[in-house]
């Protein structure tokens with residue numbers, strides 16, 4: 670049984686790409702199209718790891734992360750940022766994100782990063 674991923678991105682193309690890539694690898698993939706939807710879904714879906722977009726209309730990735738951390742402090746998070754958003758990355762690091770990728774990311778690199786993050790942090794996937 671694979672780990673459960675929650676993909677959060679306002680762009681449908683990104684959600685679709687990540688759904689297909691990780692579903693194919695045997696992960697259970699849940700999708701959220703906004704920060705608010707992510708906050709709502711975390712408690713019901715209980716993902717092992719979240720792939721969180723930074724720039725989204727309404728509640729952005731940092732704000733969503735703040736909310737999620739209030740109820741689920743242990744969930745693993747990989748951020749997806751645009752090039753040059755180093756201040757946002759630093760802020761997200763303070764909130765305990767494990768890794769980040771810069772868009773446009775290489776899907777194989779992201780696959781490897783998810784596997785590595787799970788292996789390092791969840792004993793059952795090691």
Ligand SMILES: [Mg+2]
Pocket residue numbers: 678679680722723724725
């Ligand atoms: Mg976005």
